Every structure is written in structure tokens, then in C-alpha cells.
Amino acid sequence: MSIALSAPDISRALKRISHEILEANTSSDQIVLLGIPTRGAHLALRIAANMSSLAGHTIPVGMLDITMHRDDLRMRPPRPIMPTSIPDSGIQGRDLVLIDDVLFSGRTIRAGLDALGEIGRPHTVQLAVLIDRGHRELPIRADFVGKNLPTSIAQSVKVHLNEVDGIDEVLIEES
Amino acid sequence: MRHLLSISDLTKVQALSILDTATELARVSDGAVKKLPTLRGRTIVNLFVEDSTRTRISFEAAAKRLSADVINFSAKGSSLSKGESLKDTALTLQAMGADAVVIRHGASGAPQRLADSDWMRGSVINAGDGTHEHPSQALLDAFTIRKHCVKGGNDLVGVRVAIVGDILHSRVARSNVLLLNLLGASVTLVAPPTLLPVGVESWPVKISYDLDKVIGSVDVVMMLRVQQERMNDLFFPNAREYSRYFGLNADRLRLMSHNSIVMHPGPMNRGLEIAAEVADSARSVIVEQVANGVSVRMAILYVLLAGGPLEAGVK
Numbered sequence: 001m002s003i004a005l006s007a008p009d010i011s012r013a014l015k016r017i018s019h020e021i022l023e024a025n026t027s028s029d030q031i032v033l034l035g036i037p038t039r040g041a042h043l044a045l046r047i048a049a050n051m052s053s054l055a056g057h058t059i060p061v062g063m064l065d066i067t068m069h070r071d072d073l074r075m076r077p078p079r080p081i082m083p084t085s086i087p088d089s090g091i092q093g094r095d096l097v098l099i100d101d102v103l104f105s106g107r108t109i110r111a112g113l114d115a116l117g118e119i120g121r122p123h124t125v126q127l128a129v130l131i132d133r134g135h136r137e138l139p140i141r142a143d144f145v146g147k148n149l150p151t152s153i154a155q156s157v158k159v160h161l162n163e164v165d166g167i168d169e170v171l172i173e174e175s
Numbered sequence: 176m177r178h179l180l181s182i183s184d185l186t187k188v189q190a191l192s193i194l195d196t197a198t199e200l201a202r203v204s205d206g207a208v209k210k211l212p213t214l215r216g217r218t219i220v221n222l223f224v225e226d227s228t229r230t231r232i233s234f235e236a237a238a239k240r241l242s243a244d245v246i247n248f249s250a251k252g253s254s255l256s257k258g259e260s261l262k263d264t265a266l267t268l269q270a271m272g273a274d275a276v277v278i279r280h281g282a283s284g285a286p287q288r289l290a291d292s293d294w295m296r297g298s299v300i301n302a303g304d305g306t307h308e309h310p311s312q313a314l315l316d317a318f319t320i321r322k323h324c325v326k327g328g329n330d331l332v333g334v335r336v337a338i339v340g341d342i343l344h345s346r347v348a349r350s351n352v353l354l355l356n357l358l359g360a361s362v363t364l365v366a367p368p369t370l371l372p373v374g375v376e377s378w379p380v381k382i383s384y385d386l387d388k389v390i391g392s393v394d395v396v397m398m399l400r401v402q403q404e405r406m407n408d409l410f411f412p413n414a415r416e417y418s419r420y421f422g423l424n425a426d427r428l429r430l431m432s433h434n435s436i437v438m439h440p441g442p443m444n445r446g447l448e449i450a451a452e453v454a455d456s457a458r459s460v461i462v463e464q465v466a467n468g469v470s471v472r473m474a475i476l477y478v479l480l481a482g483g484p485l486e487a488g489v490k
Contacts, residue, residue, distance in 0.1 A: 065199065068211045068212070068213045068241075068477075068481075069211070069212060069213070073213065073481045073482060074481070074482070076482060077482050078176075078477070078478055078481055078482030079481075079482065080192060080195070080196070081195075081196045081199040081200070081477070082199070083199060084199065084202065114212070118211075
């Protein structure tokens with residue numbers, strides 16, 4: 001087991017992502033952030049706080065549970081459904097940024113895109129992740145990446161966040 | 176969890192997870208698109224050997240909102256009325272590839288028999304068996320009570336519930352007593368002694384024969400239907416007397432405490448156990464129970480059918 005990112009690394013990566021999202025979207029009042037529970041939702045809140053202070057106005061943030069849209073539900077034991085909360089502004093016509101902790105096969109994000117279809121039609125959908133560990137199984141890429149971590153398929157990447165785990169760190173475990 | 180046969184098979188954690196799942200799924204029913212792809216390609220058979228309106232439609236709506244294929248099968252108009260046995264019916268359903276059977280049967284234990292047999296491999300969901308249990312009704316009642324009577328906390332600790340009427344013939348009462356007790360509510364049964372089952376003293380409940388003494392001190396009054404179709408004996412002198420002592424009328428409604436609610440699993444005998452003006456009053460959540468039923472049954476189908484087997488590898 002090795003530490004890939006420490007707490008200051010995570011904080012710097014999230015600050016950079018916040019800047020990059022604002023840079024890529026010229027009208028910051030159109031941006032909506034949606035985190036994918038559990039840890040993606042906490043990352044979204046942190047990025048929204050960063051962006052709100054940079055932009056000088058509140059950036060709407062919510063969370064989107066994608067469980068019901070997964071294509072691998074039957075390959076695993078039943079999963080609990082997590083809460084979904086969409087900001088009052090809605091997502092119709094907005095520049096929407098999905099936020100997750102680790103980008104791996106891309107299947108979570110595919111499910112996320114399907115889940116969005118139920119709620120509305122954003123103008124654009126972008127993707128921000130803390131870790132991109134490769135091994136994509138679908139044609140999906142991230143627009144904003146905290147860190148590219150080349151891993152072997154046998155390894156597992158664990159993101160721990162203060163809000164959930166009491167510590168900020170990213171670990172690579174050999175299995 | 177493969178089957179849902181009885182509340183007694185559930186742990187508190189499992190029961191709460193069904194209620195929490197239902198809370199999240201309720202927003203699907205509220206949303207513009209009332210459909211999720213989760214159970215696409217799975218077949219659910221509604222096997223209703225005994226009549227039902229609410230439960231069958233509710234399970235059908237729940238299955239359809241999760242994109243499952245639904246086959247409705249009722250005793251009338253099927254080979255069951257020609258005397259086909261449960262076993263042969265089950266073998267037929269298995270041959271057609273049913274992933275789950277929602278069964279309502281007049282004989283207590285019929286769902287258990289189906290689940291224990293090797294007649295079919297799918298999940299069995301008890302939608303009411305004789306005078307035994309009706310677990311999905313109890314779960315939707317608990318969901319409704321939690322929504323109205325609990326502030327903070329996710330179980331029902333501290334909630335006082337009176338279940339009034341024909342306890343003897345009521346599978347709803349049996350399932351509700353088990354579930355409400357599991358979730359920490361305190362339950363009082365109110366009925367004439369003739370409509371209480373043998374051995375009720377051993378249930379985890381208080382018992383009263385006087386509705387007026389109980390009604391002011393509970394948060395929930397759950398009225399039960401007088402099940403005349405199951406009454407092959409004289410259980411009370413006449414309907415008027417029953418209604419006067421155990422019916423919920425406008426006078427008793429005024430005795431109820433502030434913020435308390437009136438529930439009824441339906442179908443109602445208006446004028447017998449519940450007066451029309453009570454059923455239609457602001458305290459009544461009877462119509463809401465039906466709406467909640469769809470969310471809760473979606474949660475049940477999700478928990479039983481969406482995941483793979485527990486031994487499946489976790490990546």
C-alpha cells in the first residue's frame with residue numbers, strides 16, 4: 001500500500017480544477033456542479049466552495065445518484081440507493097460538471113449521463129475527477145483531472161476524504 | 176434477501192433500508208420521467224388467486240416504473256378456476272421465465288410453500304396470504320407513519336399507534352404489529368374480544384376494548400376493514416352496534432390529538448368502521464398510503480431483484 005496523494009496534494013488539485021472549470025466556461029453563472037455520491041458529492045461541495053469565492057457568486061451544487069442506471073447491478077450484491085439533490089436552478093440549458101473521485105472503467109459516468117436525461121437537458125456536460133487511473137472500457141474521458149495515476153488492473157485505488165473517512169488521502173493497494 | 180414472505184424474516188436494518196430506498200424512489204414518481212431502466216428485461220408475474228385492486232395495481236405500477244415486464248394472472252379467467260394446483264401453476268410460470276412472483280392467496284402459507292419448493296427459481300413476494308401476513312402493506316404503512324410522525328431519527332421509536340377493528344382476520348394487522356414493534360413504535364390493539372385472535376396476549380402489544388379511552392393518546396389511528404367475507408360466525412351483534420363502539424366517526428375524530436393521522440389499508444366500508452367524513456378529512460392519509468405503496472413496492476422489487484447473488488464477486 002502506498003500513498004499517492006496526501007492532504008495538501010488533494011487540496012492543490014481541487015483548487016486547480018476549480019480554476020480550470022472557471023477558465024473553460026466563460027459565463028460562470030451558467031455552471032452547475034453535480035457530485036456522484038458518496039465521495040464525488042463531497043468533492044463537488046469543496047470545488048463549489050472554491051469556485052464561489054473565485055467567481056464572487058454562489059455556484060449551484062447538488063448530487064446525483066446513478067445506482068439505478070448501472071449496467072452491472074446484477075453482477076454484484078444489491079447496492080443501497082444514495083440521495084439525489086438537484087439545485088433549485090435546475091440543469092436545463094446549463095453548463096453541467098459531473099464530479100467523481102476515481103475515473104476507472106467509465107461505466108459510472110455512462111450511468112450518470114443516463115441519469116441526467118431524466119432530469120433535464122444541459123447545454124454541455126463536462127467531467128471532473130480527482131483521479132484518472134486508466135483502464136477505460138467505454139469511450140469516455142475527463143475534462144478536468146486532479147491526477148493521472150497509471151495503475152495495473154490488479155491494484156485498487158482508495159480515496160479517503162475528511163468528511164467520510166476522517167482523513168484526506170489517496171492510496172494505491174496491491175491486491 | 177431473496178424472498179419477502181413475512182416481516183419476521185426482516186432485520187431492523189433491512190426494513191429501514193427498504194424504507195430509505197423508497198424515500199429516494201419516491202422522487203421518481205414525482206419527477207417528469209416516471210421510469211427507471213433498472214429492471215429492464217426481468218419478468219414479474221402478479222399471481223392473484225384472491226381479489227385485489229390496490230395491491231395488484233400498485234405492484235404493477237412499481238414494476239413498470241422500474242422497466243420490468245409484468246404479466247398479470249388472476250384466478251378468475253385462468254386455469255386456476257378449472258382446478259389447477261399451485262404447483263402446476265408455478266411450474267408454468269417457471270417455464271415462462273418469471274424472475275419474481277408476487278402472490279396473493281387465500282390460504283395462509285401459500286407463498287411460503289412456493290418459496291420452499293423447487294417448483295420455481297425466482298423470488299417470491301407475499302402480497303397477502305389468508306389471515307397470515309401482508310408485508311408490503313406494513314412497509315408502506317411504516318413509510319407513511321415515518322413521513323408524518325417522525326422528526327429526526329429514521330426509525331419509529333416513540334410513535335404510538337392504535338390498530339382498531341377486525342384484528343382476527345387481518346393479515347395487515349399481523350404484519351404491522353411485527354414491523355411497528357421492530358421499528359420501536361408502541362402498538363395498542365383495539366377490538367371487541369371476539370375479533371382478537373387466540374394467543375394475542377403473547378404479542379408485543381397493549382390491548383384495549385374501549386376506543387374512546389385510547390384515541391386521545393395516540394399519534395396514529397389505523398382502522399381495519401371488517402372482513403365480512405371471512406366471517407363465518409357471529410362476531411358482533413350487528414353492524415350498527417359495531418360502528419357505534421369501534422367505528423371512527425366525526426365525534427371520535429375530535430378526540431384525536433393534534434397532528435395525529437388516520438390510516439386505513441383499504442378497501443373501506445364507509446359507514447361501518449370509518450365514517451365518510453373521517454375518510455375524507457384532512458387527518459386522513461388514506462389516499463397518500465396508496466401513492467406511497469408504489470414507492471415502497473419499487474423499493475422491495477429493487478432490493479430483491481436488482482442485485483446479483485450475494486456471493487457474486489465484488490470488484
